[in-house]
Amino acid sequence: MKPVLTALTIAGTDPSGGAGVPVDLQVFRDFGVHGLSAITAVVWQNTQGVRGYRALEAGVLKAQLEAIGEDLPVGGVKIGMVPTEALLEEIAAFLGAFDDGADADGADADGMPVVFDPVMAEGSGVKSLADEGASRWMPGLKRSVGLITPNADEARRLAGDGPETPVELVEELLAQGWRRVLLKGGHLERQGDEVVDWYGDGEGVMELPGYPAVPVDVRGTGCQLSSAIVASRVGGASWVGAVEEARGYLHEKLRGARRVGEGRPIVVR
Secondary structure: OOOOOEEEEEEEOOOOOOOHHHHHHHHHHHOOOEEEEEEEEEEEEEOOEEEEEEEOOHHHHHHHHHHHHOOOOOOOEEEOOOOOHHHHHHHHHHHOOOOOOEOOOOOEOOOOOEEEOOOOEOOOOOOEOOOOOHHHHHHHHOOOOOEEOOEHHHHHHHHOOOOOOHHHHHHHHHHOOOOOEEEEHHHOOOOOOEEOOEEEEOOEEEEOOOEEOOOOOOOOHHHHHHHHHHHHHHOOOOHHHHHHHHHHHHHHHHOOEEOOOOOOOEEOO
16 A cells, blocks of 8 residues: 655645635645645634734643654644744654755755745734744744745845845845745736746745736635645655646646635635
8 A cells, every 4th residue: 555645734724714724734635635734823814804813832832743743653743823933842842853845055856845835814814823023933933944935025024124026035045044036026027917936945046937827815825825835745756746736736736726715716626
């Protein structure tokens, strides 16, 4: 029998099922990967937006990760909402026992892929989802993360003042020590009717082929994309191959976005 492929999501909840851990687990299953989960925060939100959240104590997250690590193989990790520095430190300690499969130059190698979607605010950018100063302590995950997937707003907060163009943002994050960067173009000013992303690693920065823009703002797309990249890597794809497969997967799923509540649409099965 084939071994069971697994991936772990470390993220927040979403009672409306449009983002966070519920979506991550759906994506893993779509890729034939068994989903594991550890909760960082309980979030009360619906399709209209985030109303609030409670970050779990670091010891609670540590207990979840220890329970998983003592019994289950972890083939890959997606990190989403990390609202406090104490939680980040527990994640970093957990990942320290693994090799994410990249050397100092960002070259592919065998090992466990780790993808970080640096959630610092809800999709509209209005409601903060992390403690003040998150952009200063989030780089504490650089050593273990194989790929970071910020949108433009998150990239600017991490990069600081200076970089303006997408290429400059990616280059700055790489210079800071992130091994690979996928800058999502959904929050950038578009030229025409396509959304374009940028990917950078030790070989340089490249503009990825565009996909037709969706006329509505769908919730949870960052969660889906980062989870799909992890699942694709767990299945054996290279980093670039996983990024492209995940982008294609998301594009197809967005065609099935529907309004379930009174707010933004979500991807439904």
